[in-house]
Amino acid sequence: MMIRSKICGLQNPEDIQIAVNAGADALGFVFYAKSPRNVEMNVAKSLIRNVPGFVSTVALVVNEQTSVIDQILKQTQVNYLQFHGDESGEACRQFGVNYIKAIRVNDQTNFAAIQEEFYDAKLLLLDAYVPGIPGGTGQTFDWSLIGNLEKPWALAGGLTPENVKYAIDQVHPFAVDVSGGVEKSKGVKDPLKIKQFLQQVKAVSNYE
Numbered sequence: 001m002m003i004r005s006k007i008c009g010l011q012n013p014e015d016i017q018i019a020v021n022a023g024a025d026a027l028g029f030v031f032y033a034k035s036p037r038n039v040e041m042n043v044a045k046s047l048i049r050n051v052p053g054f055v056s057t058v059a060l061v062v063n064e065q066t067s068v069i070d071q072i073l074k075q076t077q078v079n080y081l082q083f084h085g086d087e088s089g090e091a092c093r094q095f096g097v098n099y100i101k102a103i104r105v106n107d108q109t110n111f112a113a114i115q116e117e118f119y120d121a122k123l124l125l126l127d128a129y130v131p132g133i134p135g136g137t138g139q140t141f142d143w144s145l146i147g148n149l150e151k152p153w154a155l156a157g158g159l160t161p162e163n164v165k166y167a168i169d170q171v172h173p174f175a176v177d178v179s180g181g182v183e184k185s186k187g188v189k190d191p192l193k194i195k196q197f198l199q200q201v202k203a204v205s206n207y208e
């Protein structure tokens with residue numbers, strides 16, 4: 001089966017080009033001022049405008065005001081919203097735009113309740129739970145905590161070119177999502193690691 005991939009935290013046209021050419025299915029843009037990967041609206045607008053068709057663009061937000069999200073949608077015409085905070089299902093669906101809900105998994109995570117709350121999410125994105133950090137932690141989590149999910153889900157959290165094949169073999173996600181694992185330093189993408197990561201994902205996809 002083909003495993004879908006998203007490269008997250010993109011901030012410049014060069015890295016986008018590398019990711020697109022190497023076959024990324026989706027590109028993530030962080031709209032969260034506290035993140036080293038944050039993109040200003042005008043920059044995001046120009047970056048997203050130049051992403052070719054059939055490559056999805058995703059705006060990441062954390063407990064953001066409705067008016068700001070309205071602006072993101074209006075200015076960038078991004079394809080998906082990805083919610084990383086404590087947003088309810090109702091808060092996520094109020095924009096009438098396809099959305100992804102990030103779930104920071106720990107031993108308290110109730111997968112049945114999540115599936116019910118976010119029944120119309122296009123994907124659930126399972127990420128590491130690190131207190132006080134909403135995402136992009138670079139940490140893996142205990143994959144044995146992943147419960148039954150009927151809807152497609154993406155594995156995130158601490159993935160790298162070195163461990164992504166193993167991770168896919170272990171938990172069989174619909175998609176994988178990476179940020180820190182394809183960086184040289186916090187917030188600075190490494191073109192070689194982006195290519196290697198996507199090559200690894202495609203290699204698994206070919207034999208699965």
Ligand SMILES: O=C(O)c1ccccc1NCC(=O)[C@H](O)[C@H](O)COP(=O)(O)O
Nearest residue numbers: 008035135136138156157158177179180
């Ligand atoms: O990247 C950030 O800084 C960030 C900040 C706030 C909310 C979400 C954020 N990123 C989310 C992601 O990039 C994804 O969850 C990613 O797949 C996981 O990150 P990583 O463990 O660094 O690969």
